[in-house]
Amino acid sequence: MDEKLKRDIILEHYQNPYHRGLIDDDRYVRVNSRNASCVDNIDVMALIENGVIVDARFDGEACAICTSATSVMLKTLIGKTVEEAEVIIANFNNMINEQEYDGSKLAELNVYDTIYRQPNRKTCALLPFRAIKDIIDSKKN
Amino acid sequence: MNREDFPMLNDEIVYFDNSATSFKPQCVIEAMNEYYTKYSANAHRGDYDISLRVDQEYERVRTKVKELISAQRDEEIVFTKGTTDGLNMVVFGYMAKFLQKGDEVLISKSEHASNVLPWFVLAKKKGIVIKYIPLDADYSLNVSAIEPMITEKTKVISLAHVTNVIGDVRDVDAIGEICMKHDILFVVDAAQSIGHMKIDVQKSHIDFLAFSAHKMLGPTGVGALYGKYSLLNDMDPVIYGGGMNAFFESDYSYELKEVPWKFEAGTPNIAEVIGMGRAIDYLQEMGLDKIHEYEMHLKELAIAQLEKIPNIKVFNKKAESGIITFNIDKVFSQDAVIFLNRFKICVRSGNHCAKILKDEIGVTNTCRASFYFYNTEEEVLKLVEALKCQDKIYDNII
The missing domain is CATH 3.90.1150.10 (Aspartate Aminotransferase, domain 1)
Incomplete structure (x- = not known):
């Protein structure tokens, strides 16, 4: 993907994040995810019904990479089954950590495929994925 | 310069990013290098020449620290791992021993974690009460708000000399006066002020003061705690082991060394203490x-x-x-x-x-x-x- 296009997508998601703002609904599972080594701090909430991520939202204070990654992640995962989401999460983790991954599963999340060049930002990109994984795991248990 | x-x-x-750590001048690096290449023996252990030199160089730094902060005696200087270590020694070695449930400690909301969390632990363990001295509109400490907050339960005021975010310089002379007047212990976190401005623990009536070497041109992993001699005498060590005991027997009896050595268990950071001493020389010369x-x-x-x-x-x-x-x-x-x-x-x-x-x-x-x-x-x-x-x-x- 063209670098400028990637940047535009990230910036658009940072400035106008998708599903930002939490709602009061007991059916959602909500977790806080923060980055102890820096300053990102986000809450993610998701509604999972019949094995499908029906809806998800977030809020918090975070840098451009973390905020945009959360936004792109929510947009990608809503409507997916838990199994599909887990495949996406695993591939995204691998991409950020410079391991083998299947880009065809990641759709717009491929915009972060060069984040590894900035090691200090890897945790920013991974933070929302840690949150949604926690939600999925808690739902399973 | x-x-x-x-x-x-x-x-x-x-x-x-000097508030996080400072760079080190070549002379500090060389002082440590010299220890490792010319007289690399343990302290307080041997009767041979290079070991004796270690003792001399190591103990000489105590005098340098004493002079840097205008303490009264060399024995009032304890070598530590840094400010955090020093503040924890005060809270868990002294305050945990003498403070009672309901006793009040005044801090502020602009303190560094190392002057907040140890007190939180003591609040949970012993039921002491932490009160926050209010800040002014410019986020500096409102010194005039201190006296009205003092009750008969107020036992300690613990503050940074210079805070690490706002950078406001607290009037330690005035606060020290208040502490003396009301018989309150005055604990000072000097992490951000040491090496940047003069400190006089006697003039400011400071009871305990902690700092790190690495923010004042010295190496990481070393610092000093100042305590008035009588207070250090009453303070318990947090760490026990070699180098700090006079004797121990199989019936559990033991006796500790005198102040300050009872607080320096284990092999100390010898090279770093020597590096800190050279950093003090450098700062004093400037x-x-x-x-x-x-x-x-x-x-x-x-x-x-x-x-x-x-x-x-x-x-x-x-x-x-x-x-x-x-x-x-x-x-x-x-x-x-x-x-x-x-x-x-x-x-x-x-x-x-x-x-x-x-x-x-x-x-x-x-x-x-x-x-x-x-x-x-x-x-x-x-x-x-x-x-x-x-x-x-x-x-x-x-």
């Missing part, structure tokens, strides 16, 4: 008043320039230290400092370990530029120029 003495300084980087004056000059220059740039909010214009805390409107602090890194300018972002300060300043994260005497006007102007390009931040960092 003195840039040629610092191997880390070159034309490549602008280092404005003169702390001169250093402080120069830092203020840099700060005033920076503030005057930053005021001309739109969208920059400086939180601590009036603070009389070389710390400038700011944010760019609508830019997350971490994004701002990653942008500055593109210009090889090292500035810190985050909450700077002062996690309850957000209650006062209304923001969780800020950018912090902190100066030392080896910074220059040109470097300050480089920061200003970089911040003028703020509209390019996101094109640059994504």
